[in-house]
Amino acid sequence: MSTSPAPANPCDQALAAWCGRQGFVKPAAPIAVAYSAGADSTALLLAAHHRWPGQVIALHVHHGLQAAADRFVSHAQDFCARHGIACRVEHVQAAHATGESPEDAARRARYIALAHMAQNVGAGCVLLGQHADDQAETVLLALSRGAGMPGLAAMAERFERHGQVFGRPLLAVPSAALRAWLGDAGHGFVDDPSNADERFTRNRIRARLMPAWDACFPGFRAMLARSAAHAAQAQRLLDELAAIDLAQTGTPPAIAALQQLSRDRQVNALRHWLRTDADVAASAAQLDELLDQIAACTTRGHRIHLKVANGFVTREGGCLRYASSV
Known part of the structure; x- marks a missing residue:
């Protein structure tokens, strides 16, 4: 009796395309993946492991902000052990300072921890699992705040922070495609309950605005991504002009x-x-x-x-x- 082939991970093609754009062919150093144990980072981790077997290290940050965080760590460690992927965990205190939003504080702590872990293991790059829905949410969030060109440019495919290179190869992949593949392939993941908390602006955008945009403008994710790319190009030109002017001043x-x-x-x-x-x-x-x-x-x-x-x-x-x- 014939068996149907295993479904293809949509991250495989996206990761290959990102590597081509970045000239990232055969890494000499280990590759790290920021692995929260959620759906997007799980699909990315498996794609990276498939592309570079034995060279991938999962980096998990325990924020200490909710009781479920210990369960996330256990799932991440068990999942990596089953798939033969090295896993590092770092605990951080992500409490926000006066005048700082909880989201910004957690993001800042997370990037510091990821850069620290990556440098400790000698990783050349840390891959992040942000996808097309995240990019669209970022553009809508920037618009809601009256952001300028840097905000409208949304998330870059590659950037450096705290002395570490980061990459986002999934910005053209919808969240639904990742979750559908994980379900078909039988891979488990965790859902962060804080993602449903509509006290946070991004969560309200996800829960209320995104479905409305989807109903009115099917395919809007790609259109917003195109607008973000135009804004990023314009910002690069502004940066070049600023460098010229600062050379004079x-x-x-x-x-x-x-x-x-x-x-x-x-x-x-x-x-x-x-x-x-x-x-x-x-x-x-x-x-x-x-x-x-x-x-x-x-x-x-x-x-x-x-x-x-x-x-x-x-x-x-x-x-x-x-x-x-x-």
């Missing part, structure tokens, strides 16, 4: 040189300077106030002082300076 920027630029180019250069040199993002209101202070700076003793993130932009001689207050 110096780094940190000289106030007199900034004043020779148009207001739009000043905003672009200052946003780039703060992001690349201080790893902080200024709001539109903060940048408007900073530009007003720069325009008014016509005497030697004029003072500039503006709070941005957890620090201040001030005047030091003829240049701007950013210093963290932490």
